[in-house]
Amino acid sequence: MKPEPSHALERLMQALLTELMPAVQPAYRQASVGAQAMMIASVREELDRAAARRVEENRALRALFAEAAPAIMDAALRERLAGAAQGTDDSLLVPALEAGNRALRSLLVELHAHVESLDGADARRIEAAIWRELAASTERRKLSLGPC
Amino acid sequence: MRAVSDLERRLAAYLAPRLPGARNVEVSGLDRIHGGASRETSRFVLRYEQDGRKVERRLILRRDPPGSLIETDRRVEFAAYRAFHGTAVPVPQALWLEEDPAPLDYPFFIMEELSGFESNMQALLAPPYLPHRAKIGRGKWSILGEIAKADAEKLGLVGLLAPVAPDECWRRELAHWERVLDEDELEPQPVIRAVIRWLRRNPPPPAQKVGVVHADYRTGNFLFDKDGEIRAILDWEMAHLGDPLEDLAWGINPVWQWSRDGLAGSLLPKAEAVRIWEEASGLRADPRALLWWELFSCVKGQAIWVSGGHEYQEGANHDPVLCLSSWMMGNSQDRAALMLLGHLK
DSSP states (O other): OOOOHHHHHHHHHHHIIIIIGGGOOSHHHHHHHHHHHHHHHHHHHHHHHHHHHHHHHHHHHHHHHHHHGGGOOOHHHHHHHHHHHTOOOOOOSHHHHHHHHHHHHHHHHHHHHHHHTOOSHHHHHHHHHHHHHHHHHHHHTOOTTSOO | OOOOOHHHHHHHHHHGGGSTTOEEEEEEEEEEESOOSSSEEEEEEEEEEETTEEEEEEEEEEEOOSSOSSOOOHHHHHHHHHHHTTSSSOOOOEEEEEOOSTTTSSOEEEEEOOOSOBOOGGGGGSTTTGGGHHHHHHHHHHHHHHHHHOOTTTTTOBTTBOOOOTTTHHHHHHHHHHHHHHHHOSSOOHHHHHHHHHHHHSOOOOOSSOEEEOSOOSTTSEEEOTTSOEEEEOOOTTOEEEOTHHHHHHHTOGGGOTTOSSOBTTTBOHHHHHHHHHHHHSOOOOHHHHHHHHHHHHHHHHHHHHHHHHHHHHTSOOOHHHHHIIIIIHHHHHHHHHHHTTSOO
């Protein structure tokens, strides 16, 4: 059985922390090695979920846009939302998924600002759905080393 | 024995004419210290002979790096140290400021080193500091109250720090950090952009007073000893005139809760921190105004993490802390904002 990448990163992080870091001087360089070990720990945490969280989020955003589009007063924005809602992730390579995710999140910023300016129950419903998605997106990106 | 480095030699050459009557000026032990968001910080030993006696001084060099987490004015930082030295706000003595890059390649200033003390947040979570967290917390927020109470004019800081009207403090700071986000953002920031719009729709009341704002007053930016006494407040590089609530809110931001026990700054319950600050400052932390500044702190924090990530991405600074902060602290900052708005538990 070959070592899995996440296992290899775990071992690399441990080696940096327990073998290399104590042997490095001066203190500034030592702390820098510690920070790089934490970076590897974060990359390891992201590695397994990188494609899955982007696919999940892109789907969630397209569904949100599909639900929101009919209630949007601005015709150009409504059209772009409807178009984005029809999109798909044709490649599962992370850079391609990330590019799609950034485009969708940019559109989410515009949608959010627009619905904040609208009155009515539909606008509040969409706004609440956006906040739920923002909370979910933050959870998807959570790193266990973070302070909160 | 380590050879004298080029930087040590140049530092000695710079200092020699600034020490009247000094002979055989030597610099040794130049050792970079980790941390410092906007300056490369190093300790060194200065030795010379004066009036027939040998003098040894332990000093700190704060030198501008090629790229940093925060773009700041070293003159402001130097002036803040000078202004507060000898007051109820403990700070090291600032000695020389040099804005000409010729002597050491980049502008810098030099101040005394206060050695034997700790500043690392993680150190608070283990003995011998752990039992003193509450005491350190009381010291932290009472000293912040002293900063809020200080008279910027008497301290000689008016004229150096840009003036601002009480009802313009929030607008100026928000515009500044939004501009940093606009310039350095590497990916969309839907949470923080929503927070910025919320802040504009719900402006705070005018500042009770326009005072000196340290602007990075958090656990990690002061020195404490093994008895829980705070010995020096550091990192004044973002100091400005503004609403003192800005400092209080920054210090209680959830991203400084490394202890993960809900204590503000990993030291005290938030309500107690606010009460101590109110007593010491003589000001009131109106809950609505404080919430505004807490959310603003999330915008400012995210701008700092984004800016550091941008510097790392562009290759302007290779410090891994910049990259790590943009990932880890960036996510925590969004979480903090969502929690403050009641959208995340």
